[in-house]
Amino acid sequence: MTLHLAAERDLIASDIAAYLERQKSKELLRFITCGSVDDGKSTLIGRLLYETRQIFDDQMAALEADSRKVGTQGQKIDFALLVDGLSAEREQGITIDVAYRFFATDKRKFIVADTPGHEQYTRNMVTGASTADLALLLVDARKGVLEQTRRHSILANLVGIRRLVLAVTKMDLVDYDRDLFDAIVADYRAFAEKIGIAEWIAIPVSGLGGDNVAAPGSAMAWYSGPTLLEHLETVPIDSAADEVKPFRMPVQWVNRPDQNFRGFAGQVASGRIAPGDAIRILPSGRMTKLARVVTMDGDLQEAVAGQSVTLTLADEVDCSRGDVIAAAKDPPHAADQFEATIVWMADEPLTPGRGYWLKLGTQTATATVAHPKHQLNVNTLEELAAKTLELNAIGVAEVTTDRALVFEPYRDDHGGAPNRALGGFILIDKLSNATVAAGMLHFALRRAENVHWQALDVGRETHARLKGQRPAVLWFTGLSGAGKSTIANLVEKKLAALGRHTFLLDGDNIRHGLNKDLGFTETDRIENIRRVGEVAKLMSDAGLIVLTAFISPFRAEREMVRHMVPDGEFFEIFVDTPLGEAERRDVKGLYAKARAGELPNFTGIDSPYEAPEDPELRIDTTQLSAEQAAEKIVETLLARG
CATH class of the missing domain: 3.40.50.300 (P-loop containing nucleotide triphosphate hydrolases)
Incomplete structure (x- = not known):
């Protein structure tokens, strides 16, 4: 009996190890759900979790009991209750905070951010979009394309999400009307062309009934495209493109456990590098070579985008948190004046000229924002004159920092993945420490490159x-x-x-x-x-x-x-x-x-x-x-x- 139990334990351990190894080797797709209020985001995510068998038996029993108590879906399961975890969300029937959920299929792993649809919580949508590869934009079939639909599309495009799924939800409530679906798609296509969204697909779904979520819906035989889950399993992932970019690693921490070791820890933002390769430390510009790539599991032959590593250098050069280790032949630039798109996320409006903390990767500096060049009207896409930026406003302004920052333009000129590590920043109020804005750098202003500090002999x-x-x-x-x-x-x-x-x-x-x-x-x-x-x-x-x-x-x-x-x-x-x-x-x-x-x-x-x-x-x-x-x-x- 003892031998049998021991063998059984070994078999279970072996199965678990094999499962974890399979999960480790799968690609990870990060995506967000966004759109307007009450368009079925939480229900659709709950249905995805259900269809991919991510719900335990006790969770299912509790969900069925809660659904009967709430009574919003009759005797059917209310899948939104799986995601709406805050009591305020359940009371109001809306999403307030960003809820992250993990699930997996045989082909891929997923992290989904369920973001709020209410305009008041647009800032939370930006938070969820900041790390996403794809946006799942929901449109209630009964309401069509709304202002918040356009706002979230613009924001997704601004933060560099290149691929979008237009999920027309609640098709069961409009009798699976194909003409209505086609009209919504045509309306959105005209808007997508205006803002430059090229890679998108429209899928008619019913989160409550499951039609076209994981399996085709018999009531929508007129739709011949992929189901939502099929598309999520096969869509290309932009993060893989980071590996072909030049090497960059913002230094998060100087790792010095004793006098014999000095390494620089961080997450590789892009590219790859191997011991012996020439590197440049920025903004100082000092050059040296890479000695070792160290991880918890030992030394690696190379460091690749996405990995968290400690790098040791061949020479004792000055390098600290906030510096950037980059490929010597193709380093990023440093500047102290930029043009940027700013999404204002605070109740108090932007105060031009006021000093804010600006965090760009691991770099922190004092920054001032000039009067906006313009503010974007999310309905008409007009560039409007503005003296400041109010809550949820999107505008373009010049930003000046008190020291040079290592940066890259947020948007890749060749349409590649965004440079989030060195192109995306946040602004923080110095008194309250609250994050008041998110921004995307366009380019350095020419005067920042042409004006240099003149050294004087009499100081x-x-x-x-x-x-x-x-x-x-x-x-x-x-x-x-x-x-x-x-x-x-x-x-x-x-x-x-x-x-x-x-x-x-x-x-x-x-x-x-x-x-x-x-x-x-x-x-x-x-x-x-x-x-x-x-x-x-x-x-x-x-x-x-x-x-x-x-x-x-x-x-x-x-x-x-x-x-x-x-x-x-x-x-x-x-x-x-x-x-x-x-x-x-x-x-x-x-x-x-x-x-x-x-x-x-x-x-x-x-x-x-x-x-x-x-x-x-x-x-x-x-x-x-x-x-x-x-x-x-x-x-x-x-x-x-």
């Missing part, structure tokens, strides 16, 4: 040494009427008496000249601070102690200026005066006008002030006089050298 160190002081930027911030200019003026007088070389940039004075073209909208205020920051940086390069007195209401812009100057040379001085006290002083009468509605966008009244969270100095003007405050600031500066 900021020489300027500082000649003046006998350490440069600094003293950034006074606070509400209007807080006393910024008064205190800054006293500080400058005291520093001048000590023989220090200074210059005071006052908010009102700057708006008489350099920034007289700017108003007081949020966008103009951001540009106002950006310009002042650049001037303050140049003056500190000249060795000066620069004092600035500006409301500068937004933390993100104050942080932007902080990063313009060397560490330790930016002093944020918060002149902390309560709003009531500032209004009481109101020497310029501005608060009275703002309260009367005569000064829109006035800070503290109808425009926010974001107080510093960790300033170098906080001056409480209810406790200190202007003279005392100035004395305290100078003492702090002298103590810090």
